[in-house]
Amino acid sequence: MSSKKRNRREAITALVQEQGALTVGALAERFDVSMQTIRRDIDALCEGDMLHRVHGRIELSEEFLNTPFDQRAGTNLVGKRAIGEAAAGMIPDGSTVFISIGSTPLSVAQALRRRKGLTVITNNLSAAMALSEEMSNRIILPGGELRLPDRDILGNDVLDFFARFRADFAVFGAAGIADDGGLLEFHTTEVRATQKIRENAQKSILVVDWSKFGRQAPALGDNISDIDTTIIDRRPSQAFAPLLDQINDRLIVAEGEAT
Numbered sequence: 001m002s003s004k005k006r007n008r009r010e011a012i013t014a015l016v017q018e019q020g021a022l023t024v025g026a027l028a029e030r031f032d033v034s035m036q037t038i039r040r041d042i043d044a045l046c047e048g049d050m051l052h053r054v055h056g057r058i059e060l061s062e063e064f065l066n067t068p069f070d071q072r073a074g075t076n077l078v079g080k081r082a083i084g085e086a087a088a089g090m091i092p093d094g095s096t097v098f099i100s101i102g103s104t105p106l107s108v109a110q111a112l113r114r115r116k117g118l119t120v121i122t123n124n125l126s127a128a129m130a131l132s133e134e135m136s137n138r139i140i141l142p143g144g145e146l147r148l149p150d151r152d153i154l155g156n157d158v159l160d161f162f163a164r165f166r167a168d169f170a171v172f173g174a175a176g177i178a179d180d181g182g183l184l185e186f187h188t189t190e191v192r193a194t195q196k197i198r199e200n201a202q203k204s205i206l207v208v209d210w211s212k213f214g215r216q217a218p219a220l221g222d223n224i225s226d227i228d229t230t231i232i233d234r235r236p237s238q239a240f241a242p243l244l245d246q247i248n249d250r251l252i253v254a255e256g257e258a259t
Contacts, residue, residue, distance in 0.1 A: 008033070009041050012058070014188060016051060021059040050218055060218070079209045079233030080104050082254035084111035086231050087207055091169055093117050098162065098197035099127045100172035101152040101190065104207045106130065108171050121165050123158050123193065125151040140165070154189045162196040170201035174208050176215030181224040181243050184217035191221035204228045210236040 008031055015030075016022055028038045042058045045051050052061050084107035091097060093115050099105050099122040109127035112118065119138045122128050125146065128139050142161035144153045172194045176184035183206070185191045198204045206227045213236035224230055224247060231252045235244065244251055 005041075009045055012038075012041055013045060013051065016058055016060055021054075021057050023057040025056075027058070079255060080107040081111070082233050083207050083209065083231050084108045086252050086254040087171060087205055088112045088115070090203075090205065090229070091115065091118075095119070095169060096121070096165075096167040098122065098165075098167045098170040098172075098201055099124055100170075100194055100197060101150065101154070102173035104173040104209060105171050108205075108207055119167075121162070121167060123153040123161070125153070154187065154193065156189075158189075158193055159196050162193065162200060165200060167197070167201040168203065170197040170204045171207060172197060172205075174206065174212055174221070175217035177208065177213045177224060177240075178220075179214070179239070179243070181246075183221040183224060184215070185219045185221060186217050188219045191219050194221055198222065198226075206230045209233045213237070213240045 011031070012022075012027060015027075024035055024038050024042065027041075028035045031038070042051075042053050045058065046053050050061055051058055053059075080103065083104055087108040088111035091112060094117040095115075096119040097112075099109055099120060101124045105124060106126050109120075109122075109124070109130040112131060113134065116134060116136045118131065118134075118136075119140070120128065120131050121140045123142050125141070128141055131137050132139060142153050142158045144155055144157050146152070147154055174183040175186050175190075178184060183194070185194070204227050206224065206229070208230070210233055224243065227247075227250070229250050229252065230247060231254055233253075234255045235241075235253060
């Protein structure tokens with residue numbers, strides 16, 4: 001396979017990961033090639049499990065699609081609340097905190113409502129609103145287009161935004177956790193944003209509920225072994241016991257420790 005063809009197919013895969021679906025015509029126009037060329041690319045890309053072809057377009061397979069934010073925020077409320085309380089217990093008044101997108105980081109923001117004098121740097125509008133009633137807090141948001149229905153902001157401008165700050169804590173989630181501990185997201189922009197806040201924070205806090213272990217998502221980020229503290233609601237299946245044993249001294253099981 002020529003390098004030009006390989007690069008084009010890698011670019012097509014990345015675009016579909018970002019947008020969920022793209023038509024043959026849109027891809028042909030974007031890469032300035034014929035419809036037939038794109039169809040051959042799509043046929044090759046759809047031989048795996050991640051992508052499939054439907055009525056003149058290429059899509060992410062259902063198991064790789066994210067669920068709507070409100071649906072995610074409404075699931076496992078007890079577990080996420082326990083995670084949020086455990087994370088908030090690590091963050092004192094007056095801290096500077098990065099909070100990433102996602103429903104579990106939102107639970108942390110909700111648990112931080114009792115804190116005062118926080119500086120919160122976030123692209124998660126729901127988290128910003130949760131902390132906006134405390135007048136001693138300072139809340140800093142990036143510019144850009146609000147992504148609906150998730151109510152967050154992503155893109156290269158967000159990376160530049162996070163690069164301008166330093167924080168005591170970085171609080172973030174993950175769409176899935178692979179068998180080897182790889183942190184998975186649905187978009188490469190989410191991976192880059194998480195990596196940036198990790199780089200610029202003194203302490204990283206990963207917050208995920210048990211259902212994220214083994215869940216599929218296409219974009220690979222850092223590894224759970226790289227995180228300072230991981231907070232889960234309860235332990236996942238026994239298949240992940242060796243992975244969690246490796247980080248046992250940096251692992252908090254929130255429901256198990258709740259009183």
